[in-house]
Amino acid sequence: MSIRRRLMTRTLRAGFMLLLGAGCLAGCSMQESVELHVLSYNIHHGEGLDGVIDLPRIAELIRESDADLVALQEVDRGVARSHGVDQPAELARLTGMHAVFDKNIDYQGGEYGNAVLSKFPIEDWENHWLPKSLPNEQRGMLEVHVRAGDTPIVFLATHFDYHPEEEERLMSVSAVRDLVDELGDLPVVLAGDLNATPTSKPLDELATFLRSADTLSDDARPSFPADMPDKRIDYVMFTDRGKIRCTGCEVLLEPIASDHRPVLATLHIKQPVRAE
Numbered sequence: 713m714s715i716r717r718r719l720m721t722r723t724l725r726a727g728f729m730l731l732l733g734a735g736c737l738a739g740c741s742m743q744e745s746v747e748l749h750v751l752s753y754n755i756h757h758g759e760g761l762d763g764v765i766d767l768p769r770i771a772e773l774i775r776e777s778d779a780d781l782v783a784l785q786e787v788d789r790g791v792a793r794s795h796g797v798d799q800p801a802e803l804a805r806l807t808g809m810h811a812v813f814d815k816n817i818d819y820q821g822g823e824y825g826n827a828v829l830s831k832f833p834i835e836d837w838e839n840h841w842l843p844k845s846l847p848n849e850q851r852g853m854l855e856v857h858v859r860a861g862d863t864p865i866v867f868l869a870t871h872f873d874y875h876p877e878e879e880e881r882l883m884s885v886s887a888v889r890d891l892v893d894e895l896g897d898l899p900v901v902l903a904g905d906l907n908a909t910p911t912s913k914p915l916d917e918l919a920t921f922l923r924s925a926d927t928l929s930d931d932a933r934p935s936f937p938a939d940m941p942d943k944r945i946d947y948v949m950f951t952d953r954g955k956i957r958c959t960g961c962e963v964l965l966e967p968i969a970s971d972h973r974p975v976l977a978t979l980h981i982k983q984p985v986r987a988e
Contacts, residue, residue, distance in 0.1 A: 751779035752903035771806035783869030783903035790822030814839035843883035925977035948977035
């Protein structure tokens with residue numbers, strides 16, 4: 713979708729929300745909420761630590777987590793190493809969810825990037841390439857618009873650079889900030905492999921405009937490597953504007969299916985509820 717068309721779509725959406733807000737002055741309140749389960753999982757192109765590419769076990773974990781929105785990193789589509797499978801389409805089929813994928817690089821005859829699975833219909837989406845300053849693969853961030861109940865949600869799924877130098881990750885944080893600012897008052901949830909620990913500069917910068925779900929939980933366990941995790945680099949974060957609250961965050965005990973463990977957060981999204 714072109715930038716011009718997306719801006720027009722957002723303008724129309726903003727107008728609709730203003731009308732909705734006006735209607736709420738007469739008979740609505742912001743008291744009830746929808747529970748939202750958000751999963752972030754670097755699936756290592758479906759290859760587990762046992763060397764087996766097994767999408768059904770990835771899909772089983774997603775189904776058992778009861779996730780509503782899933783951010784997947786290191787996803788292949790038509791790549792030789794993963795037998796040419798369209799992994800986003802296959803995971804959508806196995807989970808019964810809607811899927812969005814876009815490449816960040818071409819790889820082995822196919823495409824490699826991030827994907828989102830959603831129980832909600834996807835209203836709009838775009839892939840943003842993140843700033844690049846190092847001789848490494850291009851990184852990206854999917855912007856996906858869904859509606860949880862009556863509330864529009866923007867879901868950002870991303871994978872930051874892994875180099876020890878933090879410059880590129882800090883540039884990525886700036887790109888996320890710019891997009892969040894552009895989105896205005898829309899509730900935003902970000903999930904992904906940020907390749908940064910909780911005490912790092914990129915996380916400190918993100919914390920100035922996003923809240924990390926694991927800061928609200930006693931279960932902020934490491935997520936990498938999957939077999940003997942000693943680093944927390946996978947996160948679910950959200951804008952803290954009174955529209956989203958977190959009631960739990962956990963690292964799921966899956967030591968084999970990928971080289972990362974998945975992170976699952978439980979969020980509550982405030983809804984406009986018509987008064988009786």
